[in-house]
Amino acid sequence: xxxxxxxxxxxxAPGQRVTISCTGSSSNIGAGYDVHWYQQLxxxxxxxxxxxxxxxxxxxxxxxxxSKSGTSASLAITGLQADDEADYxxxxxxxxLSTSVFGGGTKLTVL
Amino acid sequence: EVQLVESGGGLVKSGGSLRLSCAASGxxxxxxxxxxxxxxxxxxxxxxxxxxxxxxxxxxxxxAPVKGRFTISRDDSKNTLYVQMNSLKTEDTAVYYCVTxxxxxxxxxxxxWGQGTLVTVSS
Numbered sequence: 001x002x003x004x005x006x007x008x009x010x011x012x013a014p015g016q017r018v019t020i021s022c023t024g025s026s027s028n029i030g031a032g033y034d035v036h037w038y039q040q041l042x043x044x045x046x047x048x049x050x051x052x053x054x055x056x057x058x059x060x061x062x063x064x065x066x067s068k069s070g071t072s073a074s075l076a077i078t079g080l081q082a083d084d085e086a087d088y089x090x091x092x093x094x095x096x097l098s099t100s101v102f103g104g105g106t107k108l109t110v111l
Numbered sequence: 112e113v114q115l116v117e118s119g120g121g122l123v124k125s126g127g128s129l130r131l132s133c134a135a136s137g138x139x140x141x142x143x144x145x146x147x148x149x150x151x152x153x154x155x156x157x158x159x160x161x162x163x164x165x166x167x168x169x170x171x172x173x174x175a176p177v178k179g180r181f182t183i184s185r186d187d188s189k190n191t192l193y194v195q196m197n198s199l200k201t202e203d204t205a206v207y208y209c210v211t212x213x214x215x216x217x218x219x220x221x222x223x224w225g226q227g228t229l230v231t232v233s234s
Contacts, residue, residue, distance in 0.1 A: 002155065036220040038156070045208055045224040046148075046156065057222065089156050093218040099174050100146075100158040100219060 004103035022090030030071035120228030133209030
């Protein structure tokens with residue numbers, strides 16, 4: 001059971017918008033710690049997609065955006081493309097565990 | 112270009128030991144805080160531990176499941192990160208990723224990842 005909760009799967013048609021939620025608690029996201037997002041394409045290592053809730057590293061398209069509110073965060077992907085099919089993970093810090101924590105991951109399927 | 116290349120993975124019996132290495136290039140390794148993150152087959156990501164730069168004390172932190180069994184170290188003269196894994200358990204079976212760790216007041220994130228090395232612990 002992950003400390004951060006994500007839906008196991010989401011799907012959308014090409015061109016559509018999807019969102020992936022990441023729900024935490026008062027000991028992590030709600031305590032003010034930032035949320036970061038990673039994209040893991042099939043058979044590859046994860047890649048940083050969004051840092052500090054909403055910042056895109058160089059090279060990440062602006063179709064990807066992040067937000068945070070209260071004890072939750074969201075990743076939005078607009079203009080879905082076939083090569084967006086991947087697993088997406090959120091990550092934050094948990095003050096009770098004193099460790100970095102990841103969500104269980106969400107598999108995005110482009111229909 | 113940042114490169115992180117892990118090596119040392121393989122098959123080991125339960126109770127055995129293994130040392131993973133990560134050769135780093137393309138950035139100032141001795142200034143970097145580094146972490147290991149693992150991923151069991153078909154499962155999600157799990158933070159394993161971190162080592163600070165020597166100028167920031169060189170201290171280490173570990174996740175509860177590996178504390179006391181794993182030791183992270185670094186050789187800045189070789190731009191190499193290590194993790195010594197002892198008393199291995201079947202649940203340690205995973206791909207182990209070497210990552211650069213950017214730590215700041217509101218948390219930390221992992222901006223560069225290696226390709227990973229597979230560790231399989233058999234019973």
